[in-house]
Amino acid sequence: MDRQVTVTIDGRQTSVPADMTVLEAAATVGLHxxxxxxxxxxxxxxxxxxxxxxxEGARTLVPACVxxxxxxxxIHTDSERVRRARRTILELLHSAVDLGExxxxxxxxxxxxxxxxxxxxxxxxxxxxxxxNPFYVRDYDKCVLCWRCVQACGDDMQFTxxxxxxxxxxxxxxxxxxxxxxxxxxxxxxxxxxxVCPTGALKGLxxxxxxxxxxxxxxxxxxxxxxxxxxx
Amino acid sequence: xxxxxxxxxxxxxxxxxxHGRSGLLPCLIEAQERHGWLSPALCAQIxxxxxxxxADVYGVASFYSLLYTEPVGRYVVRLCDDVTxxxxxxxxxxxxxxxALGVEPxxxxxxxxxxxxxxxxxxxxxxxxxxMINAHVYGPLGAQGAQELLGxxxxxxxxxHTAHADPAPPPAFSLEGExxxxxxxxxxxxxxxxxYEAHGGYLGLREALRRTPAQVxxxxxxxxxxxxxxxxxxxxxxxESAARQPAEPKYVVxxxxxxxxxxxKDRLLMEADPFAVLEGMxxxxxxxxxxxxxxxxxxxxxxxxxxxxxxxxxxxxxxYLGERILGTDFTFxxxxxxxxxxYVCGEETALFESIEGxxxxxxxxxxxxxEQGLFGRPTVINNVETLANVPLILARGPAWFRSTGPQQxxxxxxxxxxxxxxxxxxxEATMNVALRELVERAIPREEIRAVLVGGAxxxxxxPDQLDTPATPDGLSTVGAALGSGALIVVxxxxxxxxxxxxxxxFFAHESCGKCYPCQLGTYRQWEIVRRWQxxxxxxxxxxxLHDVAHAMREASICGLGQTAANxxxxxxxxxxxxxxxxxxxxxAGDGDH
Numbered sequence: 053m054d055r056q057v058t059v060t061i062d063g064r065q066t067s068v069p070a071d072m073t074v075l076e077a078a079a080t081v082g083l084h085x086x087x088x089x090x091x092x093x094x095x096x097x098x099x100x101x102x103x104x105x106x107x108e109g110a111r112t113l114v115p116a117c118v119x120x121x122x123x124x125x126x127i128h129t130d131s132e133r134v135r136r137a138r139r140t141i142l143e144l145l146h147s148a149v150d151l152g153e154x155x156x157x158x159x160x161x162x163x164x165x166x167x168x169x170x171x172x173x174x175x176x177x178x179x180x181x182x183x184x185n186p187f188y189v190r191d192y193d194k195c196v197l198c199w200r201c202v203q204a205c206g207d208d209m210q211f212t213x214x215x216x217x218x219x220x221x222x223x224x225x226x227x228x229x230x231x232x233x234x235x236x237x238x239x240x241x242x243x244x245x246x247x248v249c250p251t252g253a254l255k256g257l258x259x260x261x262x263x264x265x266x267x268x269x270x271x272x273x274x275x276x277x278x279x280x281x282x283x284x
Numbered sequence: 285x286x287x288x289x290x291x292x293x294x295x296x297x298x299x300x301x302x303h304g305r306s307g308l309l310p311c312l313i314e315a316q317e318r319h320g321w322l323s324p325a326l327c328a329q330i331x332x333x334x335x336x337x338x339a340d341v342y343g344v345a346s347f348y349s350l351l352y353t354e355p356v357g358r359y360v361v362r363l364c365d366d367v368t369x370x371x372x373x374x375x376x377x378x379x380x381x382x383x384a385l386g387v388e389p390x391x392x393x394x395x396x397x398x399x400x401x402x403x404x405x406x407x408x409x410x411x412x413x414x415x416m417i418n419a420h421v422y423g424p425l426g427a428q429g430a431q432e433l434l435g436x437x438x439x440x441x442x443x444x445h446t447a448h449a450d451p452a453p454p455p456a457f458s459l460e461g462e463x464x465x466x467x468x469x470x471x472x473x474x475x476x477x478x479x480y481e482a483h484g485g486y487l488g489l490r491e492a493l494r495r496t497p498a499q500v501x502x503x504x505x506x507x508x509x510x511x512x513x514x515x516x517x518x519x520x521x522x523x524e525s526a527a528r529q530p531a532e533p534k535y536v537v538x539x540x541x542x543x544x545x546x547x548x549k550d551r552l553l554m555e556a557d558p559f560a561v562l563e564g565m566x567x568x569x570x571x572x573x574x575x576x577x578x579x580x581x582x583x584x585x586x587x588x589x590x591x592x593x594x595x596x597x598x599x600x601x602x603x604y605l606g607e608r609i610l611g612t613d614f615t616f617x618x619x620x621x622x623x624x625x626x627y628v629c630g631e632e633t634a635l636f637e638s639i640e641g642x643x644x645x646x647x648x649x650x651x652x653x654x655e656q657g658l659f660g661r662p663t664v665i666n667n668v669e670t671l672a673n674v675p676l677i678l679a680r681g682p683a684w685f686r687s688t689g690p691q692q693x694x695x696x697x698x699x700x701x702x703x704x705x706x707x708x709x710x711x712e713a714t715m716n717v718a719l720r721e722l723v724e725r726a727i728p729r730e731e732i733r734a735v736l737v738g739g740a741x742x743x744x745x746x747p748d749q750l751d752t753p754a755t756p757d758g759l760s761t762v763g764a765a766l767g768s769g770a771l772i773v774v775x776x777x778x779x780x781x782x783x784x785x786x787x788x789x790f791f792a793h794e795s796c797g798k799c800y801p802c803q804l805g806t807y808r809q810w811e812i813v814r815r816w817q818x819x820x821x822x823x824x825x826x827x828x829l830h831d832v833a834h835a836m837r838e839a840s841i842c843g844l845g846q847t848a849a850n851x852x853x854x855x856x857x858x859x860x861x862x863x864x865x866x867x868x869x870x871x872a873g874d875g876d877h
Contacts, residue, residue: 098648099799101839112846113838118648133838137801140835144804170828173815174808197803206337216343217643217797220626222807224797227346229338230324230353237339 057123062130070123074105074116078129085129086138086160089198090117091248094208097199102138102160105129113137139166147171148222150193153252157196179225184233186278187241189260190226194253197224201245201254214239235278291319293326297333305336306659308641312345313583313624321352336641347643349793350583350625357392357399359437361385363415366405366545367736367772367786368702372412372424375782378402380427381415384434398437404627404790405545405740406584409702409772410454410709417443419586421451451587453555454548455709457725463712464688464696465672469556474591477598480559486604488675492567493612500571501527504674507682508694513539513630513667514741514767514843516693516756519674522664525654526572529662534574536616537658537665538565540581540588541635543627544739545790546770549698550668552710554581554588557672558595562618564671566604567678569616572664576617580635583623593620627794631842632657632665634796645798646842669698669769689714690755697754697769701726703736704775713754715766720750723773731776734858738767740787741847743854744774763854780858781817784851788813791848801835802845808832809852816859826856 055070064081078085088100096117104113108126113134128134142161146168151157161168179192197217205215214237218227228237246254258271266274296314300307311330316322322345331341345351363381365374378389387393387400406421408414414423415430420443422433436443456469463469473479480486492500505520526534538561542550553561565577579596581589596618599605607615626644628634633647636658657663673695677685686694693715702708705726713722723735734744743764745752752758759765774783788810795806809832812825822828833849840846 097798098841101799101801101835101841104839112840115648136831137835137839140831141800141804141839144808144832144835145800147808148804171808173822174811197797197800213337214339216337216339218343218346220347220643220797221792221795222797222803224803227339227342229342230327238337 057121057125059121059123059125059127061127068121070121072121074107074114074119074121074127075103077121078105078116078127083129085116086164087117088157088160088196088250089200091200094200094203094248097203099197099199101141104134104137106131106134135164139164142166143168143170145196147174148177149196149251150176151196151251153194154196154250156250175222177222177225182233183257183260184278185235185239185241186257186275187243188246188254188256190234191253191255191260192225194251195226196251196253197226198250200248200250201226204244204248205239209244210240210242212238212240212242215245290323290325290329291315293318293329297330301333304334305641306639307334308336308341308344309348309624309638310621312341312348312351313622316351320358321355327353334641340642343643344641347796348583348624348626350623355392355396357397359398359417360401361398361415361417361434361437362401362403362406364404364406364408364413365402365786366790367740367774367783368405368409368546369413370783370786371703371772371775371778374413377413377415377425377427377430380430381434384431385438404793405543407542407548407551407582408454408584409546409548409700412702412708416584453587454552455707456552456556457707457709457711459711459713459717459721459725464676465553465560465669465698466696466710466712468560469552472557474556474558475594477559477595477602477604480557484679485559486563486675488678489563489566489570489604490610491678492570493610493614497527497571497573500567500678503682504571504677507677507685508691509670509673509677509685510693511667512669512673512697512769514544514738516766519666519670522654522666523568523571525652526574526662526664529655531662532573533576533661534572535658535661535663536565536569536572536574536577537632537635537639537663538577538579538668538671539630539632539635539665540579540585540592540668541623541630542582542585542668542768543623543630544741544768544770545787546702546736546739546772547700547768548702549700549710549769551582551585551588552698553668553672554585555591558588558591559599560672560675561592561668562595562599562605564666564674565618566599566609566616567674568664568666568671570614572662574664575615576619578619578621578639578658580621580623580629580639583625589620589622596620626796627790628796628842628844631844634842635665636663643796645796646844648841690716690753692757693755697766699754700768700770701773702770703773704729704732704778705773715754716758717754718751719745719754719771722754722771723750726773728773729775732773733776733778733780734774734855736772736774736783736851737764737770738850739770739772740790740851741843742767742770743850744858745854746857780855781813784855784859785810785813785817787851787855791844795844795848799839799841799845801832802840802848805832805836805840805845806848809849813852826860829853829856 068077087103098115103116106128182190202215331338389402392399411423509519510516629644634644638644653663699711749762791806792810797803836845
């Protein structure tokens, strides 16, 4: 689309193509809107809501990753209304998920003054670490449900469809068919899900084993347990 | 994975195969009805037949609360434990059920006979306290009645349900004369198309077909009809927007997923005047140029579903649906779909996802349904009551409709009265009626502590706030909105904290989990309220609740998250008031925690 529109973002006026998202338009004036689930290679699911911005005249905040600019729009990416929502979402995330290997999310929280312990009296999501294949492990205590792995496995990259979301609400989780181990699913072990995971919930097996203290010279031996057994 | 006995569902698959993924939820529901639960083997069969990835089949099956991915008893007993039924003693009744069944909530008896569940609002509030055994509703139930009923179930004796005759619809009252929307209710045989016609049925459609589609849109615009599902959007403007879209085909969807706690007016219309809903849909389809319609009926509404199915068949037979309706070149047909236990599917885009065979998670708007709705096509989605108004507008004229009730919100409106009242039911009035009048018509059984207006997504009003009219402007002066039209009267003897706990539990249970503020916020606010029930408050609790509310209200994708804190925040006045000092809330009358 060639049509240009003029928008004002944090007081800076800019002329951008009409099909641009707010996220992209903000970048043209040097503004980086915080985001988590967004990934440039994937369809934005707009689930984390960290990129919400205040659009004058709109009833609620709008997600910058999918909202398209309109001529004359006046947008605030860092107002107190925005910061309060963003800060609270990060505090809630801290209370449910292990963000220890998600430095970008931790930095976002620090920058906005989120207290990691504010909701620490709440239940955390807890799962076993799934070590069921020779290539990667799944440690869903660290999963923020950004959907990237599901999308990479499905329509956005690999068209393998081994993953979906299971259950709902707080108990939503990344699921295979009835929790089947990866080798029993359609997974082709392409590694795309591991590549797009932002929190270390998905990790190469070798990296995981090294972290667990397995000496490098024993890695090969460790991985033998995933060899298909003779009778299988 | 153990592949036990794999039941034959080939007939079900054959019927739905051509629908592809859109046949997923119907297949899961029907397969479960046959087998009791959805085993991996059953789900795999369904996925292969419909060409749906197996992970997605599991994702859908595990999303809906009426579907089971683990074995359950032959009988599933669901005791409603929501706000209305709580006020009628569902907590002590839960103890009775537990003792009679020998099963704890959420558990199945070792012999596999029965599973017992505490359930969010079942939508049969006029029968509070009520429970369902499989597809049958029982209520109001006292301790003795429950003991007897569940004793029979345990002993393997036949249950006193009427397998084929449908139970009576909720009581209906009109504040003026015979009513408009209620004019036929109780007077017409809902199974008879001829009787519907004899009572003025299909005059509206005949009138519509004498006009151009654009004139029909104009008439509905001129009537001032606004949506009766909760959002109160002008119906005519919605239709106009869909009519303008060039893309084909277009759809009309009837949102019959009525799930707001305390709300049962749509069920009344479906059970007692189902042809009116169909007629309204048919007129909508003609106006916007749609060739196909869906009615998505709440999964718990078995009688309503049967009534509508009968009505669709009769209308098709008589030429009110199908090709060349009433001799014109207008063609339209309707398919019925059932929900499977998900409040969020009342949200229009989540409902589309559900029909499309996906998890019922809302979409980010825009695009709006009139541009890209069901299957990505222009779609008009209207609530049952909204559609039932449409034949009236065509038959009696938009000017008549506009002159009925207040200018801002004309036409008849159905209100659902339940809770601490002697005469629960559906009340027809116009929207200038004062809330107090509605409450008094339903005859309060005791002193009123509060009225919850709009259901779980609504607002608690104090007794001195009830003189406000039910118009949008009137209600906004007291910080409320009519929403679905539910008015739940909370009596003086109720424990307000226990009421609020149920509301917060409801949202935690019903959040779809898609966006973070709602997925996490609904759970945290429930936890905080539960701690209060245990007498433990933190000094920063109220501030935390306000921040959670802000995040949900401002940043959630859909109306569920945006309204999930309303009732709780409005209840703080009661929970912090002098009548209930901090930390003194035991849960004596609240047997389930």
